[in-house]
Amino acid sequence: MKLLQVRKGQFVYYNNELHKVYSVKPLAKKSVLMFRVKDMEQVASRADEVSLYKPKHMDSFMFFGERYTLREDVPAEEGGYILIAKPDPDYMDHYSLNEFEKIESVEGKNVITTRQNTVKSREFFVMVPGEEQGSNDIAYFDKGKVSAEQQQHDAQLADDLRDRSSIRPSIGDVYLNLDNTGTAMVVAIMGEEVTLGTGDKLTFHDLHKADNWSYLYNVADGDFR
Structure with missing residues (x-):
């Protein structure tokens, strides 16, 4: 990608893995700051080292060690997560592209998040726990390059992250x-x-x-x- 194309909140692939951009520093040598979605590990890169991905219905990926599938055809539930892929906030709400938010309550098809944002149903995907049948795994750009060792590490990632939290x-x-x-x-x-x-x-x-x-x-x- 070119630097002018990179925006905060975008999903991108870097080193074959799904990341989310959290900041762009145009004057820095490595101007794109992002975190790896599966474990929140932070990394910096050049714009030409990343490629854009726009999340879609039935995409599946790991978010902080747990597998989720994006659905636009299931109702949101209190305590679950949403991905705000098409943000259109009202003036009292504060959220932006591809934010992960936890649901505090459901009002019709819309939700109120734990950050007290009211998010309309057309703006978000429901993050359904697990890998749904027929879903598209987007955790890696090229799954053929993922070693057996890496797959094993991913399988126990949730436990590893919980162990780190016990420090x-x-x-x-x-x-x-x-x-x-x-x-x-x-x-x-x-x-x-x-x-x-x-x-x-x-x-x-x-x-x-x-x-x-x-x-x-x-x-x-x-x-x-």
Whole structure:
């Protein structure tokens, strides 16, 4: 792709795997910042190293270790996830292209997400857990290049990510919020309570057991961008 074609939120393939662009830095040598959808690993690349993909009905992929299939013909359910592929927010709502959001409630065919966005049914795909029969696997651009070792790693990815989440938190730990795919860093620890950069305060136990916070990395490891 050319740099002018790259936009925040786009799904792209990089190194044969599905990624999502979260920022574009035109003046940087590696100007496209993205995360790998299957495990949220962050990476930077040049625009000419990625290729665009537009998600469709019945596409299947891994999102943070779990397999989902995109459906436009099933009703949304409270507690499930949606992918906002055709964003058209009202002035009070705040979301953009290809955002993953968790459903707080359903109003007719529309949903209200945990970020208090009202999303119309024509804007999103329902993320149905599992790989539906007849679905199109888009996790890799060329599945023929995926080794048996990589397939085995993918099969146990959810368990590996849960193991990473069980690490005792420390200053500089960055966590992913699965409700809105935002990230937050541990900025303070007092006794058994941690404070995140978002202002959230949780005990060690609550942070590890929460279904909407998952450990990514520590900034001291050199992975922070």
